[in-house]
Amino acid sequence: MLAIGTLSKKTGTKVQTIRYYEQIGLMNEAGRTAGGQRRYFEKDLDRLAFIRHSRQLGFSLESIRELLDLADRPGQSCADADSIAQRQLVQVEQRIKRLQALKKELKRMVVDCNGESVAHCKVLEILRDHDECLTDHNAIGS
Amino acid sequence: MLAIGTLSKKTGTKVQTIRYYEQIGLMNEAGRTAGGQRRYFEKDLDRLAFIRHSRQLGFSLESIRELLDLADRPGQSCADADSIAQRQLVQVEQRIKRLQALKKELKRMVVDCNGESVAHCKVLEILRDHDECLTDHNAIGS
DNA sequence: GGTACAAGCTTCAGCAGGTAGAGGTTCAAG
DNA sequence: CTTGAACCTCTACCTGCTGAAGCTTGTACC
Structure with a gap:
């Protein structure tokens, strides 16, 4: 169980920003301790890393949302992911x-x-x- | 005496944006008709054109403010203007x-x-x- | 002079993508 | 058990505009 500060350090994301991502639904709602503090699993760390990497490559939060949705459905063709990346490349x-x-x-x-x-x-x-x-x-x- | 729409068309700036520039003090407060509509002189048009051109070159509104201040004091050395441009170039x-x-x-x-x-x-x-x-x-x- | 209507006015809210701070609570080490 | 760093929520702010609501003014035409 990771605290928000740990995620922050591991991904180079500000704590506020992580909360912001939760607020806009890009990160799942984190579990809470009895006292109300957020606690995360490894998979949340991975997701945040994915978001950050994508941001570094200039993807908009909306594009990242799409990419995350795609990544959650592993059986599908990755043509959509490819076209998002292509679009980004053109931009x-x-x-x-x-x-x-x-x-x-x-x-x-x-x-x-x-x-x-x-x-x-x-x-x-x-x-x-x-x-x-x-x-x-x-x-x-x- | 030019109406705001005329300035807008001549510089390719939206009317709202011109009012915004006035609001933040980048454009001088325009004179008004009896009914309260803004009226401009040629010099206002020039100033707005300067702002727009600078924006097209990527200068921030703050940098543009500095440049306009400099331009208003013609006797001075232009080293400051140069360094603002250099800064912009580096960016x-x-x-x-x-x-x-x-x-x-x-x-x-x-x-x-x-x-x-x-x-x-x-x-x-x-x-x-x-x-x-x-x-x-x-x-x-x- | 009257009327239509484009163009003007103010004010507020919102966009992306966060960041900062106030004021209060919780967790964990010693 | 105490201390203090880290957490919490909430609100407001940043840049550089843009849009809309709801109203008023200017001007061209008859």
């Missing part, structure tokens, strides 16, 4: 592409900066006049 | 690196998947056993 590739465009632009800004006065600052100038340089209007915060 | 580069590691891992998962049953699914297996493959424990949601 990651898109993000990389966008970030590389940003990087290029930022580099241009930084390189062109001559350290003079703000009035002639290339950085600020580029931010002002940066018309449509990124075609994807909604590509913010990626 | 973007780190994100790209991490995403590339993710991509590699996802690709491995997807390629190894043989489409058989969930019980032997490589995707799920890798998610389960993905021990410390990403050294940076806090590198989530990049």
